[in-house]
Amino acid sequence: MKARVTVSLKPGVLDPQGRAILHALEGLGFSGVTDVRVGKLIELELAEGTPLETVEEMGRRLLANTVIENFRVEPA
């Protein structure tokens, strides 16, 4: 089985990479982009039957820094 962990910056946390991408998009002529936030997608290959709660715990203990990031776990 597979699980997908999406890590994103918490709202309000400044994202310098997102800002740089926003400016680059504007430079390419894409108008109407009001904000860009960069996150991470982590795909896990898991033993069959691994409970998603275990993956949640992986998120809390390592995959995300909950001081600045949120994360979401979903089966893939």
Place this chain on the structure above:
Amino acid sequence: MKSGVVVFPGSNCDRDLMVALELVTGTRPVALWHAEAEVPAGLDLIALPGGFSHGDYLRSGAIAARAPVMRAVADHAGRGGLVLGICNGFQVLTEAGLLPGALMRNAGLDFICRDVALEVVTTDSAFTRGYRPGETITVPVAHHDGNFQADAETLDRLEQQGQVAFRYAGEVNGSARRIAGILNDRRNVLGLMPHPERCVEEAHGNLDGRRLFAGLVSVLA
């Protein structure tokens, strides 16, 4: 004064830090390998050096913060022992939860490697007692992820409790309230982005970092 310097895969300031500690304290520090869960008894200081532990994979300091040696570091801090994290060491300490906040990508996205002016905000700690309150010192920085961030409540608490140890005199990397280094609430753990070990002898052209280590010696002898 007995000190230990943790070596993670990808640390690259561990030798500089050991040389600085030996120069100022007169005693050669022991190297502590990241995979060892136990450290020698009787250490006064455990220092976490700069570098790129585990290639900065996932987040700077994230994987190192979960290394077996970090439990011993946390125990040492819990006993009131001194812990110093420089640059990547500071990132590791925040990731390990031994210091609040997080160190994010520099606001300008560039790796910054230059001398910076620092204000010594508090001298009320073993690490900063060698300075004068409000003094401005010069110490080099060399980092990509030095942008210190925490929620407003945490920042207020750090300032009110005198836990901000060093502040950049000018804008450097986007850090909230220009914070360059912080203490924990017990004041026995310091993390800072600038590199005091790089300005400890005449040949460095600057001795401002030396007083940080000298301050430790004066406490621990």
